[in-house]
Amino acid sequence: MKNLAGKTVLLSGATSGIGRALALQLARAEASLALCGRSKEKLAEVVHCCRDSGAAAIFAQAFDATDNDAVRQFVREATATLGSPAILINNAGANPGKAPVATQHIAELDYMWALNCRAPWVFTQACHPLMVAAGGGHVVNILSTTLRFANETVAGYTATKAACEAWTNIYRKEARRENIRVTAVYPGGTDTPFRTLERPDYMRPETVAEAVFQTLLLPADATVHEIVLRPAVEENF
Numbered sequence: 001m002k003n004l005a006g007k008t009v010l011l012s013g014a015t016s017g018i019g020r021a022l023a024l025q026l027a028r029a030e031a032s033l034a035l036c037g038r039s040k041e042k043l044a045e046v047v048h049c050c051r052d053s054g055a056a057a058i059f060a061q062a063f064d065a066t067d068n069d070a071v072r073q074f075v076r077e078a079t080a081t082l083g084s085p086a087i088l089i090n091n092a093g094a095n096p097g098k099a100p101v102a103t104q105h106i107a108e109l110d111y112m113w114a115l116n117c118r119a120p121w122v123f124t125q126a127c128h129p130l131m132v133a134a135g136g137g138h139v140v141n142i143l144s145t146t147l148r149f150a151n152e153t154v155a156g157y158t159a160t161k162a163a164c165e166a167w168t169n170i171y172r173k174e175a176r177r178e179n180i181r182v183t184a185v186y187p188g189g190t191d192t193p194f195r196t197l198e199r200p201d202y203m204r205p206e207t208v209a210e211a212v213f214q215t216l217l218l219p220a221d222a223t224v225h226e227i228v229l230r231p232a233v234e235e236n237f
């Protein structure tokens with residue numbers, strides 16, 4: 001089992017849901033955390049909890065991940081403070097509104113493209129040379145089980161996550177030569193502020209975080225390509 005104590009982990013979308021649960025789990029493992037999200041208030045609360053839970057060090061910055069320069073600046077400043085990233089978890093994502101393909105707002109589609117596909121790409125590009133220089137690393141991209149089923153009115157979200165899946169699969173092949181492991185995570189319904197309706201019959205964010213966390217602990221002789229996990233109520237498979 002790998003020890004994450006003192007390892008630098010960059011995590012997007014750390015202020016809520018799955019990301020917040022992951023931040024706390026990694027703090028308990030005494031990792032050094034670089035956390036981001038948009039909300040300064042929520043970020044301050046997570047930083048406080050992670051400090052209490054045992055994080056070795058914390059760097060936090062609030063910004064919109066659709067701003068490429070802000071992402072690059074975050075990676076630059078976080079790694080200058082905490083050291084080279086051992087792990088990058090691209091978790092920030094959103095589905096701002098369901099709509100049929102025929103009436104999808106194109107401005108919303110552009111936003112989802114920037115957040116769900118381009119931002120993790122920019123994060124990965126910024127971390128890649130640092131991981132190469134350090135002799136390896138692990139990139140985890142949070143996708144969705146929507147990619148495994150044709151969900152009417154979810155085309156924009158599905159398409160932008162599917163575009164992220166496409167480059168994730170190619171990057172896994174390219175990066176293995178540099179000792180960088182790439183894992184795609186496909187959560188099914190998870191009870192988080194991702195949707196306005198509470199869903200106690202869905203997975204808890206802590207459960208999804210635990211699955212990701214256990215993957216990070218595996219020895220380096222295996223790469224977990226994919227994790228697919230669903231609540232029992234989900235029938236989209």
Ligand SMILES: NC(=O)c1ccc[n+]([C@@H]2O[C@H](COP(=O)([O-])OP(=O)(O)OC[C@H]3O[C@@H](n4cnc5c(N)ncnc54)[C@H](OP(=O)(O)O)[C@@H]3O)[C@@H](O)[C@H]2O)c1
Nearest residue numbers: 013015016017018037038039064065092093189190192194
């Ligand atoms: N919940 C589900 O059922 C489900 C299922 C499959 C996949 N997923 C995926 O799991 C990931 C985490 O979702 P969640 O359920 O934990 O949702 P959540 O509770 O809504 O958390 C989303 C996180 O992403 C951040 N974020 C959203 N837009 C952002 C932006 N423009 N710039 C920077 N950060 C932004 C949010 O930060 P702020 O709150 O500070 O803005 C928040 O920390 C997402 O990629 C989502 O697509 C979720």
